[in-house]
Amino acid sequence: MFEIKSNYQIIGKGKQATVITDGVFAYKVFNDNYPIDWIQYEFDIQNEINKTQLPIIKYHSIVDTNCIKMDYINGDTLGTLLQTSKLKNGVEILIDLQKKIHTYHDLKLPSFKQDALNQIDQIGITIEYKELFKLILNRVEDKRNLL
Template sequence: MAVIMNERFVSERKEIGKGRQATVYLWNGFAFKVYNEGYPPQWIDFEMQVQKQISQTALPVAKYYKTDCPHIIKMDYISGVTLSEKILEGQYQHGIEDLLNLQKQIHRIDNVDLPHIRKCLEPEISGLNCAEEQKARALRFLSEIEDANTLCHLDFHPSNIISHNDMYYIIDWINARLGQPIFDYARTFVILFEAAHALAERYMELLKTSVDDMDMSQLDKAIYIMALLRTKEMGGSNTSRLLAKYGNTPSDPPFTRVNIP
């Protein structure tokens, strides 16, 4: 029986979220992620495989289910509010602390059957439409960061965390890879910086004080890489400012570093 694409689904579904690639609807107690027309089906299959791997861990995540439509995924529906809403609308004061504690939980897991960050980043950087100097610097930074087999979310920010009944659930694992956690921290910082400087500054303070063996010089390199890749995704002057600040290293020609407020 056609579970998804029938008249009841189309007429009764309620939109609960929308991103660049898909719209999420609530129907019959489940969430349904409907991808835009033309979205590659192999990428949807890959997302299903990633979620299957993550669901086998002890992390608080939603389960995914196949449907009879290749461009739709059925998911457990988690009611509640995002950590973003809790911080910005509810004036919750410890949101960034909660965010980092959850991220540390993710980084306790390793050797999940997922691709490695380094193998994915190298072709992404090489294919960027940017200055050759920037690409060369990013590839050099990438080669200088130690590899690892740690689980990384790589799109970890307050809007991908749902608070329900005093428990957090982590969503949107499509970017998950194995690698050095410093890449995960760097991407979170870049995303926070784009959205709210104060939250990014608080996050950076916590990284310096509460993450064991944090190598700040390596973090600077990872931030440069993630800011450059984010320019491709989103553009914007904020990311450019990060490139200016974090692109200067002892092995580069000296220039005046900019202070980011």
């Protein structure tokens, strides 16, 4: 298992993982009971998205059995920007980026719309933003040609 060293800084925490940084890379350290095949699935999806050349972080490797090593970008998280209203159109920007990802062909991705609708209640944002997110998602065409 990946060991979190004392000089690492926690930059995010969710139900299934903690994101830390050593100042050079970020590491998404999953809970001990999180299945390795789900970690591999997330890693594979991110690598597919990286084929688009869109401005997103790169996953470098799976470290041990419970950690993904990725690019580190210093700054506020999207969640923080949304909750503090520093990014007024943040949800729409996020949806536009997701729509761009799904305009690429020959990517092995699941349906974005269905996946997002299934996971929206787990996102750490207010109910108001969740409802807004659902309204915006319902405007997204559910393309199946990416499966």
